[in-house]
Amino acid sequence: MATFKDFRNNIKPNWCPGCGDFSVQAAIQRAAANVGLEPHELVVVSGIGCSGRISGYINSYGFHGVHGRALPIAQGVKMANRDLTVIAAGGDGDGFAIGMGHTIHAIRRNIDITYIVMDNQIYGLTKGQTSPRSEVGFKTKSTPQGSVEPALSIMEMALTAGATFVAQSFSSDLKELTQLIEEGMKHKGFSLINVFSPCVTYNKVNTYDWFKDNLTSLSSIEGYDPSNREMAMQTLMKHKGLVTGLIYQNKERKSYQDLVPGYSEKPLTEADLTISKEKFEQLVAEFM
Amino acid sequence: MISQLSWKVGGQQGEGIESTGEIFSIALNRLGYYLYGYRHFSSRIKGGHTNNKIRVSTTQVRSIADDLDILVAFDQETIDFNFHELRQGGIVIADAKFNPTIPDESRATLYAVPFTDIATELGTALMKNMVAVGASSAVLGLDISVYEGVVQEIFGRKGEQVVAKNMEAIRAGAQFMREQLGDNIQLMQLDKADGKKRMFMIGNDAIALGALAGGARFMAAYPITPASEIMEYLIKKLPQFGGTVIQTEDEIAACTMAIGANYAGVRTLTASAGPGLSLMMEAIGLAGITETPIVIVDTQRGGPSTGLPTKQEQSDLMAMIYGTHGEIPKVVMAPSTVQEAFYDMVEAFNIAEEYQCPVIVLTDLQLSLGKQTVEPLEYDKIEIRRGKLVTGELPEIPDKGCFKRYEVTEDGVSPRVLPGMKNGIHHVTGVEHDETGRPSEVAANRIAQMDKRLRKLKHIQFPTPVHKHVKHEEADLLIVGFNSTRGAIEEAMERLERDGIKVNHAHVRLIHPFPTEEMLPLVQSAKKVVVVENNATGQLANILKMNVGHAEKVFNVLKYDGNPFLPHEVYTKCKELF
Numbered sequence: 001m002a003t004f005k006d007f008r009n010n011i012k013p014n015w016c017p018g019c020g021d022f023s024v025q026a027a028i029q030r031a032a033a034n035v036g037l038e039p040h041e042l043v044v045v046s047g048i049g050c051s052g053r054i055s056g057y058i059n060s061y062g063f064h065g066v067h068g069r070a071l072p073i074a075q076g077v078k079m080a081n082r083d084l085t086v087i088a089a090g091g092d093g094d095g096f097a098i099g100m101g102h103t104i105h106a107i108r109r110n111i112d113i114t115y116i117v118m119d120n121q122i123y124g125l126t127k128g129q130t131s132p133r134s135e136v137g138f139k140t141k142s143t144p145q146g147s148v149e150p151a152l153s154i155m156e157m158a159l160t161a162g163a164t165f166v167a168q169s170f171s172s173d174l175k176e177l178t179q180l181i182e183e184g185m186k187h188k189g190f191s192l193i194n195v196f197s198p199c200v201t202y203n204k205v206n207t208y209d210w211f212k213d214n215l216t217s218l219s220s221i222e223g224y225d226p227s228n229r230e231m232a233m234q235t236l237m238k239h240k241g242l243v244t245g246l247i248y249q250n251k252e253r254k255s256y257q258d259l260v261p262g263y264s265e266k267p268l269t270e271a272d273l274t275i276s277k278e279k280f281e282q283l284v285a286e287f288m
Numbered sequence: 289m290i291s292q293l294s295w296k297v298g299g300q301q302g303e304g305i306e307s308t309g310e311i312f313s314i315a316l317n318r319l320g321y322y323l324y325g326y327r328h329f330s331s332r333i334k335g336g337h338t339n340n341k342i343r344v345s346t347t348q349v350r351s352i353a354d355d356l357d358i359l360v361a362f363d364q365e366t367i368d369f370n371f372h373e374l375r376q377g378g379i380v381i382a383d384a385k386f387n388p389t390i391p392d393e394s395r396a397t398l399y400a401v402p403f404t405d406i407a408t409e410l411g412t413a414l415m416k417n418m419v420a421v422g423a424s425s426a427v428l429g430l431d432i433s434v435y436e437g438v439v440q441e442i443f444g445r446k447g448e449q450v451v452a453k454n455m456e457a458i459r460a461g462a463q464f465m466r467e468q469l470g471d472n473i474q475l476m477q478l479d480k481a482d483g484k485k486r487m488f489m490i491g492n493d494a495i496a497l498g499a500l501a502g503g504a505r506f507m508a509a510y511p512i513t514p515a516s517e518i519m520e521y522l523i524k525k526l527p528q529f530g531g532t533v534i535q536t537e538d539e540i541a542a543c544t545m546a547i548g549a550n551y552a553g554v555r556t557l558t559a560s561a562g563p564g565l566s567l568m569m570e571a572i573g574l575a576g577i578t579e580t581p582i583v584i585v586d587t588q589r590g591g592p593s594t595g596l597p598t599k600q601e602q603s604d605l606m607a608m609i610y611g612t613h614g615e616i617p618k619v620v621m622a623p624s625t626v627q628e629a630f631y632d633m634v635e636a637f638n639i640a641e642e643y644q645c646p647v648i649v650l651t652d653l654q655l656s657l658g659k660q661t662v663e664p665l666e667y668d669k670i671e672i673r674r675g676k677l678v679t680g681e682l683p684e685i686p687d688k689g690c691f692k693r694y695e696v697t698e699d700g701v702s703p704r705v706l707p708g709m710k711n712g713i714h715h716v717t718g719v720e721h722d723e724t725g726r727p728s729e730v731a732a733n734r735i736a737q738m739d740k741r742l743r744k745l746k747h748i749q750f751p752t753p754v755h756k757h758v759k760h761e762e763a764d765l766l767i768v769g770f771n772s773t774r775g776a777i778e779e780a781m782e783r784l785e786r787d788g789i790k791v792n793h794a795h796v797r798l799i800h801p802f803p804t805e806e807m808l809p810l811v812q813s814a815k816k817v818v819v820v821e822n823n824a825t826g827q828l829a830n831i832l833k834m835n836v837g838h839a840e841k842v843f844n845v846l847k848y849d850g851n852p853f854l855p856h857e858v859y860t861k862c863k864e865l866f
Contacts, residue, residue, distance in 0.1 A: 009688050011726065043707045045548070048718075056715050056726065059688055061707035063551060064717035065544065066574050072508075072541040076548020076556070077707065079506055079534065084552070084708050105537040262527020269553040269706065271530050273503030273672045280667045283497060283525070287487040287662075288317075 004033040007042075009059040020171035020197030021051050021118050027174055028058060028087060028116070031181035037085055045074035047090030047099065050125045051118035051197070054089050068099030071106040074113050081267040082257055085185055086113040092133040093123050096152055100132070107161040107190055112255040114184040114191045118171075120199035121151070121206045128202035138205060155236050155247055158192050159229060164250040165191035166232070168243060170211055171198065180246060189255040196244075218245030227251070291346045291479050294353035295424060298339035298370055299362030301329060308360070308417040309340030311442065312424055315434045316344055317488040317661065320481035324349045324775070325659040326852060331513070331597045337365050344428070346479050348661070350625065350775025354856040357476060358427060359396075360420050362403070364388060371396075377475070381423050381465070383416065399423075399468050406460050415457040422461025427469065429477035432462055487662040491655040491772075494626045494662070495585055496521035498633025499557050501670050504583070505531035506556040508545035510538055510564060513597050514653045515587040518559040539564035543571035543584065551580050551716065553677075553706035555637050559585035562604050563594065569612045572646050574718045576616025579694065579702065579741065581640035583633070585649045587656040588771070590850050599850030600653045602771055603823035605831070608648050609800045615738070617700075617745045619647040620800035624755060624774040626662045628797065629655065634670055635751065642675035643744045644701060650799060652822065654772035654852045676703045682711035690714045690724035696736050700743030745801050753803035757781070757793035758810065764790045765862060766814035768807075770799065770828055772852065773820050779855035784862055791862075796828065802835040817842045818862055824848040 007029035015021050032042050042060035046052040048067035055062030061084075065073045074088035088106075095103050095117045106115065122140065123129040129142035133154070137146040158166045165187040169177040177195060184191030196211050216239050218224050224245075225231055232248040257263055264271060275283075295312070299305045306327075313323050324343045330336040343353045356373040359366070361382040367390060374380070374396040382388035384400040401423050407415035425432060435458050443450045466473060489497075496518045499507070505526065509519040523533040531554075536542040542558040549556040560568070565586050575582045588604045590596025608620050619639055623629040632649055640647040682705065685691065693714040695702045702723075705712030715725035720737060722728040757778065765784065769777050774795050781791045794810050796803065811817055811832070819829035819842060826844040833839045845861040847853055 038710070040708060040710045040713055043552075056717065059713065061713055062715045062717075063548070063578075064715070064719065065547075066570050066718055069540060069544040069571065072536065072544040073548035073551075075534075076506075076508065076545035076550075077552040079532070079545070080549040080552035080554035080556070081706075081708055101537050102541055105541070109534075260532050262530065263532045264530030266530070267708075268505050268531060268549075269708070271505045271554070273505075273555065274670075275501060275529070277667050280501060280670075283500070284487060284665060287489045287493060288485045 001036065002033050002038050004030040006039055007032050007059050009057065011057055013057050014053065015050060016201050018200040019050070020120065020195070020199070021054060023171040023174050023177065024116065024118050024195055024197055025054055025057050027177040027181055030178045031185060032060070032085070034178070034182050035185050042085050042087065043077050044087045044089060045070050045077060046088070047094035049091040049094050049123070051089065051091040052094060068094050068097070069102065070094065071099060071102040071115065075106060075109070075111045078111050078113050079257070079268065081269045082112070083267045087116060087185070088113055089116045089118070091124070092117060092119040092121065093131050096132045096154060104157070104161045107158055107163045107192065110162070110164055110189045110253065110256050112189055112257060114181065114193065116181065117192070117194045118197040119194050120197050120203055122199050122203045124199045124202055153236070153241050154194055155241050156233060159233055159248060163192055163248065164189040164253050166248040167191070167246045168194045170196045170215055170244055172208060172211070173244065176244065183246065187249065188258070189253060214242050216243050218243050218247065289477050289479050292344060292349065293357040293428070293476060293478065294341065294343050294355065295358045295360070296339055296341040296356055296370060296373070297360040297420065298337060298366030301332060301336045301338040302334035303362060304414070304417040305338050305340060305362065308420055309342060311418070311435070311438055312421050313342050313488065313659065314438050315425070315430065317486065318434055318437065319430065320483040320486070321346065321478070322348050322661040323488060323659070324352060324661070326352045326654060327657060329598050337369055339366065339370060344478065346481050350660070351779055351855055352852060354854045358424060360424055361388060362416070379427065381420065381427070399465070401461065401464055401468065403461070406464065407457055410457050410460065411453050415454060418454050418457035419461035422458035423465035425458070426462040426465035427476050429473070432459055487665070488659060489626060489662055490517065490657050490659045491626050491629045491651055492517035492587070492657065493521060494630040495559070495633050495649070495651065495656070498630040499583070499637070500525055500529070501630070502634035502637040503555045503672050504557050504637060505529055506549045506554050507533040507558065508536050508542040508549070508556065509533065509558050510536055510542050510560065512561045512564050514589055514656045515559045515561050515564070515585065518585060539567040540571060543568035544574070546582055547571060547575050547580050550582050551578070551707070557583040557585065559587065561587050561589045562591045565604065565607065565611070572618070573612035573614055573616055575646040576612065576618060576741070577614070577718050577720070578716050579644040581644055582646050583636045583640050583649065584646060585651065588650065588652040596850045598653070600852045601822050601848060601850065602652050603827065603848070604650065605799065605823070605827040608650055609831070615742065617643065617645045617741050618800060619643065619645065619745065619748065620650055621647065622650045622770045622797055622799050623655070624771055624795045624797060626655070626660055627665065630665055631669060638671070638673040639748070639750070641677065642673060642701070643748065644675065644704060645744060650771065652771045658772065676701050678703050678705045678712070682709060684711050690726070692723040693725050694721060694723045694737060694740070696723060696740050699747070700740045748801060750798045753798035754806045755795040755797055756810070760790040760792055761813060762790070763792040763814040764816065764866070766792045766794060766810050766817045767820060767858070767862065768794050768796065768817060768828065768832060769820040770796045773822070776853040776855045776858050777820055780858035780862060783855070783859045787863070789866060799831070802831060804835045807832065807836050811836050811838050815841065816865055818845050818865065819843070820845045820853060820858055822847050822853065
């Protein structure tokens with residue numbers, strides 16, 4: 001059986017020392033081993049940005065696509081071969097700005113993949129511009145007087161879009177993050193895991209210390225029930241979205257692949273590409 | 289007795305004009321006539337003038353007719369809008385209910401038939417289109433019993449009474465018309481057709497069927513005119529083969545989802561029109577640099593922007609060849625008939641996998657939506673080729689090395705493994721990369737990988753890159769076109785030949801890489817070259833000049849008013865050159 005070391009390759013990430021993304025990479029590798037995967041059974045599809053490079057740093061199949069489109073590519077992979085475990089990964093700009101349309105629709109479509117967002121509230125690779133997760137007043141190169149646009153409440157948005165698995169974590173908490181990714185991979189449907197992954201170079205506000213001071217673990221809230229969508233919404237609003245843990249999970253709703261009529265139970269990659277002469281003639285006769 | 293005629297039905301959109309044409313043409317198809325239809329419609333659901341023009345012949349026809357023999361009108365607007373098309377001696381069959389009139393400069397005869405009143409008397413005014421079908425059939429001298437099967441298929445599930453009533457409406461329409469025509473009944477009686485069963489379908493049907501036969505098992509698409517029929521057919525059929533269609537949130541998702549599925553090993557297509565293709569351009573570049581096969585159908589319509597969304601145009605050519613930033617290998621195919629659209633789709637998937645690159649199948653609105661008779665499609669011609677797809681077990685790679693998915697090879701094509709295969713792990717990225725897919729900015733590697741990719745199409749094998757109709761070693765005129773202009777050009781060519789002009793015809797079916805070797809001798813052996821295309825800037829002419837030269841003898845025949853070329857337009861424009 002593979003261990004987390006089998007999911008390591010010999011490429012040295014080009015992230016800045018101290019970047020939160022290192023822990024996310026480690027958590028994916030551990031989670032993959034913990035759920036019993038072999039490296040060739042995993043596909044990591046990533047977007048563009050610092051975090052998008054993650055698909056190249058894991059010893060598995062990896063697809064580094066175009067900016068904002070990790071989710072449709074990942075859904076295509078899963079639709080083609082449902083036996084593969086598919087993780088999509090990217091940053092907050094990738095998923096919540098340029099790719100937001102896909103994020104909402106991947107959530108409501110509920111294809112069985114896991115989406116991990118490395119949320120650092122800033123654009124890193126383009127050297128420090130505001131992101132849809134930056135708070136009002138946040139000063140960046142593109143908002144020198146401070147951002148006037150409010151940050152998106154991503155977790156609330158996911159709940160209203162019909163998410164069946166919503167979790168949030170902090171890159172410093174490798175244990176919790178690994179466990180949430182494992183649960184996401186096991187979840188039958190789309191799982192969204194937003195990870196606060198500090199940018200040590202460009203974000204001097206939302207630092208490791210800032211998160212330590214401001215995050216509330218859901219495990220510390222007495223009676224918190226992740227199957228209760230209303231409670232999830234109220235808790236998020238009360239804590240301005242700054243909570244960690246499994247926020248919401250709906251185990252009842254089936255995944256897209258299990259709902260769509262006629263869709264093969266075997267991977268489509270194994271489907272016969274030819275059609276029989278008899279079937280062809282039937283199809284042709286319909287036009288006569 | 290005549291061997292062909294042109295019939296048109298018109299009225300307000302949403303009033304059953306479509307079904308009138310549909311039932312009439314299905315009956316004609318069953319009788320063995322060759323048909324070619326073209327719909328005039330607007331980007332709205334109810335209201336607005338719509339019409340359906342159908343050419344009926346005892347031999348193959350590939351163009352709408354210059355003029356009109358019979359106009360069936362459900363309102364006065366239809367007469368006013370289409371009257372000019374009627375030939376001397378043509379007839380208008382109009383619903384008596386609106387007190388139809390024809391203009392004073394009449395070249396045609398008006399027959400007012402109480403479509404609505406006859407239908408109402410038989411039970412419901414809704415059957416007025418059946419009365420019109422019956423009246424039309426009487427003019428052509430059709431055996432009404434052919435409708436028994438057609439009506440049964442369409443209304444059978446509504447019960448025997450509905451079937452019987454509709455048949456009654458057809459018979460009543462025919463009877464009334466016969467009485468009206470009196471001695472004139474002989475004027476437009478059609479020769480008997482051969483009664484052979486043939487397919488009757490739109491280009492989009494053939495594209496979808498071709499995709500299915502070509503092994504496509506998944507499609508991701510976003511609705512758009514005039515491409516939607518492709519996804520609508522496949523969502524009905526793919527589940528029978530375990531596959532499905534996902535209607536995505538936009539065309540960017542459609543294209544990237546299709547890339548994901550192709551990367552994972554399932555033949556997947558997407559289809560759209562100009563606005564959708566514009567959105568897909570970045571993704572097409574991704575498929576190019578990651579060497580992922582993908583088939584994309586572009587059903588051209590009037591552009592730019594929303595342009596003329598329900599009208600004919602061929603103005604996406606340059607965008608399809610050069611669209612996406614940077615430089616990638618790409619194939620652009622252009623079928624010119626419904627049959628070709630079927631076979632080209634099968635071939636598109638083979639080429640995409642063999643050369644591991646995006647393949648764009650270009651059609652236009654006239655080809656995609658025009659319904660026409662199709663000679664039998666041959667099952668034995670369907671062939672599946674998957675190129676350098678690796679199957680079976682792979683040797684272990686030591687030290688966590690990666691499979692050389694982008695190995696530099698002589699023909700530029702590298703072995704392709706699919707995710708899930710043991711010992712096949714490699715990286716895929718839109719960033720320039722080395723042989724294992726790892727990002728690399730090294731200059732020598734960049735050149736090696738760029739050359740390798742572009743080398744793939746140097747020796748592309750394509751069955752018929754140019755459809756040639758060459759009668760003369762030395763021609764006065766070479767007419768060049770692509771997609772649906774073929775029929776109009778062929779008919780114009782016949783007329784020019786009758787005038788003593790020696791004409792050759794080349795219809796370009798592989799637009800990119802351009803078949804220079806095939807085209808050069810044809811251009812060289814012609815005194816003049818005319819490129820016929822539905823756009824305003826002469827895109828194909830420019831591509832021809834760029835690849836073949838001889839700019840001094842290349843002339844444009846352009847039409848960009850939203851309507852297809854008529855044979856006489858091509859004839860007249862060519863004739864002006866002599």
